Amino acid sequence: MNNKVTKWISAVIVVALFAWYVISIINNKEQGRDPNVLTLWIAPQDVQAQFWSIVVDDWNKSGLGMKVVYNTIQTSGSSEESILNSIVSNTNPDICDNIFAGFVAQLAELKSVQNLKEFEGFDELVKSRQMGTIMKGWEKNGENYVMPMYSNPIMYWWRGDKLKENGWDKPPETYSELIKLAKKVTIPHRQYAIKLFVGRNWWDRWSDFIAYYYAASDGQPYIVDNKASIDNQYSKEILNFYNEAFSNNWSLIDVSISEAFWQGTLLGEIHGPWDIPYAQNTYPEVLKSVIISPVLVPDSHKGLKYTLADTKGLVIFKTCQHPEEAWKFLRWLFSQEKYSMLWLEKTEMPPARGDLMTNPIFQEYYKNHPYSKAYAEYVGTALPPALITNTIDVQQAMTNYIMEPLMYKTGTVDSCLKIATKKINDMLEGNEL
Numbered sequence: 001m002n003n004k005v006t007k008w009i010s011a012v013i014v015v016a017l018f019a020w021y022v023i024s025i026i027n028n029k030e031q032g033r034d035p036n037v038l039t040l041w042i043a044p045q046d047v048q049a050q051f052w053s054i055v056v057d058d059w060n061k062s063g064l065g066m067k068v069v070y071n072t073i074q075t076s077g078s079s080e081e082s083i084l085n086s087i088v089s090n091t092n093p094d095i096c097d098n099i100f101a102g103f104v105a106q107l108a109e110l111k112s113v114q115n116l117k118e119f120e121g122f123d124e125l126v127k128s129r130q131m132g133t134i135m136k137g138w139e140k141n142g143e144n145y146v147m148p149m150y151s152n153p154i155m156y157w158w159r160g161d162k163l164k165e166n167g168w169d170k171p172p173e174t175y176s177e178l179i180k181l182a183k184k185v186t187i188p189h190r191q192y193a194i195k196l197f198v199g200r201n202w203w204d205r206w207s208d209f210i211a212y213y214y215a216a217s218d219g220q221p222y223i224v225d226n227k228a229s230i231d232n233q234y235s236k237e238i239l240n241f242y243n244e245a246f247s248n249n250w251s252l253i254d255v256s257i258s259e260a261f262w263q264g265t266l267l268g269e270i271h272g273p274w275d276i277p278y279a280q281n282t283y284p285e286v287l288k289s290v291i292i293s294p295v296l297v298p299d300s301h302k303g304l305k306y307t308l309a310d311t312k313g314l315v316i317f318k319t320c321q322h323p324e325e326a327w328k329f330l331r332w333l334f335s336q337e338k339y340s341m342l343w344l345e346k347t348e349m350p351p352a353r354g355d356l357m358t359n360p361i362f363q364e365y366y367k368n369h370p371y372s373k374a375y376a377e378y379v380g381t382a383l384p385p386a387l388i389t390n391t392i393d394v395q396q397a398m399t400n401y402i403m404e405p406l407m408y409k410t411g412t413v414d415s416c417l418k419i420a421t422k423k424i425n426d427m428l429e430g431n432e433l
Helices: 003-032 046-062 079-088 101-109 122-128 132-136 160-165 175-185 202-207 209-217 233-247 275-282 323-334 337-347 360-368 370-376 391-407 413-428
Strands: 037-042 067-072 095-099 147-153 155-159 268-271 290-293 307-316
Touching: 037 046, 037 323, 046 067, 046 323, 046 337, 079 101, 095 101, 095 323, 101 307, 101 391, 122 132, 132 147, 147 337, 155 160, 160 290, 175 233, 202 209, 202 307, 202 391, 209 233, 209 307, 209 391, 233 391, 233 413, 290 370, 307 323, 337 360, 360 370, 391 413
Parallel strands: 037 067, 037 095
Antiparallel strands: 095 307, 147 307, 155 268, 155 290
16 A cells, blocks of 8 residues: 555545544533533623523523523633534524624524514513613514614713813714814814714724714615615715815814813713713712713704614524524513513613603613613614624625725815715625625
8 A cells, every 4th residue: 555545545534533523522422411401591791691690590480481501601702702613513502692793694694593573472571671672673584583682872971071071061962063163172282072983893984984874864774675775865964974074174183082071171072871880980970070962963954853763682592402492581581571671770771661751660670870871862773783694794894994994185075975875785795896
């Protein structure tokens, strides 16, 4: 037998042994699962662990269904990467939290998650929480794969003290009002009216271009029938405003400057409700002057104020051996207002429900938490990002072909929209850029 044949046989044996080893690990893990226990993975955050420890303990003591055990998602890279790896190795949980819109589109395409509409009581649960509008934003091909846990509307924080110093008793609401304010308060390289460009990460587009698109268009989708729907009047109004702000240095674009708002050299920027505890502990006096308001809109805009929702929720995997039991647990959780209240108290993030401003159980809390209340008021008009499988690539294209060319004056509004639309459509069609 010659050396080539020997090496080939050796290689085949090594591959076979490795495959056997991997299969053995998977089988051992599967055999190690308790068939009488539901597994739940949650976000790796202390406040969420505090919430889930109470919920799971209450459920297990109730005797209403199968025992639930929870663990945090192990993240060496991202939660999404860890979950996908668990699916490949068949070690995924029965239920998983921390799922955002773009990721659930991937999971649905992989046929890895249950359509929650098929479970008994789904429609009644959505109705009781007044989530009709919220759930429409989570639909994919008429199906719902996620039960959203929270919804954080993208909102601006404004330095009310600085506005007052310059003769303003409330934040600007429209593009022209911001321009008027900027002309008065801007000090080149020292003081800025607003921060329009949030950052270079793909997810930062949720807090600038996409949020502005929802606001300008009354919540119209930016992806329609798997094609970009951004080369239109809404985007042109937004980007003409951005272009003017960047050209006149009204907007802070150096994303490495993190404390400008607190130092008073920046009057308005995006913050989430998760920033409230930080501000209370670090800048309590400054926080007293903060006014929270929605994303700016064109001067012609009328009606409700839409924005993007930073929102995540729970899925039930198709590998779950007891999906009805998993749904029983979720239905129990979401049907009890006290757990919505507990979530709010633990995280400061608004529960994904449409009755936050009308349900008496929340009124006392919001009476004493005005900053949280400002977010709750817009949960009903805060929409998730597009349910597409290539969220990262699409939003990176928005950075590369819209935001940065305008900031660095290497493109016009029209050219940016045309190029970005083509690039995004190429991605959505699966073509190379």
